[in-house]
Amino acid sequence: MQRKLTWILSTLALALFAFIYFFERKIPGSAERLAAPKLFAQLSPGEIRALEITFQSGGTVRAEQTNGAWFLTRPVYPAQQSAIETLVTNILNLRRFDRIPQHKVVLEGQKAFGLDPARAAILIETETNSVRLEVGGPAPLTNNIYMRLEGAPEVLLTQADLLYSLPRSTNDWRSEDLLHLSELGLSFDHLEVRSGPRLFQIGKNPTNKLWQITKPIPARGDQVSIAMLLERFGNARVGSFVADGPVDLERYGLQTPPVELTFANGTNDVFTIQFGGTVTNQTNQLYARLLGHSNIVTVSRDLLEYLNQPYKTFHDPHLLTLDTNAIDRINVDSLEKYSLQRQPNGRWLIEAEPPVQVDPGFFREFVGTILSLRILDIAKEVPTDADLQALGLKVPRISFEFYQTLTNSTGSPTNSLMAELAFGNNLPDRVYARRSDETPIYVTELAPLFELPHQAFRLRDRTLWNYATNQVVRLSLISSNQTNSATLSGASWSSDPIINAALQEAIFRMSHLQVVRWTAKGEDAKQQAGIVPGSQMLEIELKTPAGPKVLRVRFGKAALRHNVYATSPEIPDEPLVFEFPGEIYHLLLENLPRAK
Secondary structure: OHHHHHHHHHHHHHHHHHHHHHOHHHOOOHHHHHHOOEOOOOOOHHHOOEEEEEEOOOOEEEEEEEOOEEEEEEOEEEEOHHHHHHHHHHHHOOEOOEEEOHHHHHHHOHHHHOEOOEOEEEEEEOOOOEEEEEEEEEOOOOOEEEEEEOOOOOEEEEEOHHHHHOOOOOOOOEOOEOOOOOOOOOOOOEEEEEEOOEEEEEEEOOOOOOEEEEEOOOEEEOHHHHHHHHHHHHOOEOOEEEEEOOOOHHHHOOOOOOEEEEEEEOOEEEEEEEEEEEEOOEEEEEEEEEOOOOEEEEEEHHHHHHHOOOHHHHEOOEOOOOOHHHOOEEEEEOOOEEEEEEOOOOOEEEOOOOOEEEOHHHHHHHHHHHHHOEEEEEEEOOOOHHHHHHOOOOOOOEEEEEEEEEEOOOOOEEEEEEEEEEEEEEOOOEEEEEEOOOOOEEEEEOHHHHHOOOOHHHHEOOEOOOOOHHHEEEEEEEOOOOEEEEEOEOOEOOOOHHHHHHHHHHHHHHOOOEOOOEEEEOHHHHHHOOOOOOOOEEEEEEEEOOEEEEEEEEEEEEOHHHOEEEEOOOOOOOOEEEEEOHHHHHHHHHHOOEOO
16 A cells, blocks of 8 residues: 555656656746737737638638738638737737747657647738738647747747637638628619519619619608618628539529528629528528628528518608608698698698688698608509509599698799699598699508598687786676576685686686687588577687777587587688587686676
8 A cells, every 4th residue: 555655656646746847847837927028019900911820730810900800711701800819919919928949849759749730720811911920739738829920949838828819610700791882882773672573673872862662663752661671681690601703503402592681882793691591400590692702601580581572661651751841832622722832930721812821730730630640551663554544543632742841043033842642442441542743642541530630620720819817807608598607706716615716717718719620611501510699608808998899709519538629700711610618618607607
């Protein structure tokens, strides 16, 4: 037992001696590491023009620097900037911790230093010089590696950061981004998707720089959807790099690519991606051919499915898009024809004799409803006269024309048509529509059309009257069978403080009375709304400098949202039916005492 223990201890002592003799002298301390000279102290990152790595297997990758950016030239491909920059930093930070002289290298053999063969060789090129490094193996029990400068007999000991930042294959420095247009300094103004006979093209308008559909038919582009398309492909990543150079395209389903995406600038193709067959055992991956780099890669199947969407997906979904601040005139042809004209002060008038003020709120609702109409489908891309006739657009049932004022060549202002929107026949919940400046017949929602002002009176100023609250001396609700009334006595309307406060509130709300909406006009409309002789009437007696004045409103049936149909002799035109605010009506009804 003692003899065995003695043998073990002797062996450990010999091993320790060998380690100290051969290696311990090669482990630098902290101070020594900082004091060790740099191998490339006089070289800066910008001076390196090329890096070439030759692997133990014989493969080679080469990167060249131009204007501060790195590009792979072997294989030809966009580079991962950060990976190359990390290697450059590690090369320039190399320090010589120790130098193993030639006779020691011969004694121990190059294999002991990982240099027979070397793990990799690094060629560093500048404008005027080049140097080649052979990278060996790690020094035992240290975080250092062996390295040799080509042509030098000795081996150097340096930090292992270099080894960790070396590429492991010719693909490691390739950028994994699918597209590299900006990285390569390439610009494009249109892109094209081909899928068999299907062709879809998006182009950038040179005037306003907005994307638009140029094929199969010219159409406005949905800027959000197109931006998402570009972002999706801009963020797309390569799954793996398969092959370079001439290959058997049939093997990858690329002899006749199902889908092809091309980015172009003018008539010049900048970059093309061809999508091929499914990768074996990876149904979520497809083969793709990058014609800009002449190689085969794998990509996500989601990209192909995204491109296979119909071009309508990228169509501007709005039926009409206008700069509302530029509109100066609107012509309406519906239940009646009328025109609206913007005034120098920004207000709008209904052209009539005499002209009628347009209510700003109603006008905003009108234009907002028009601009909110969305394209649900395209009924006919290129309609014939027969199509227009069949869908009710040969002679539209309803149309809206929007004009802006421009200055002509003689310096005179003239109305210029911005857009005309026409509506034809309708389905149960949809209606056919067409713009004068676009070819297709669209399908849009029917319900919003009922909210549009098909008659001019629906847009008129909603203010019924204005008075000062201290002018009111009497309030009355008069019907055929009873009268509810209150007369101001001193500063009070009632001895009951609650009723007094309610009536004061009603007087305040009515002092600038606005109708909820204009609903109809004419004597027939009054009768349908239940406004007949003897129906309930509101009278507001005012004290004015010219003497007593009475404001009147006659009520009819209840309308929607608890409002009440009403008319007023204060409106000078033919009888107009409107909705009186229900809250005010019920406030009066519940608080005006019955006349004695």
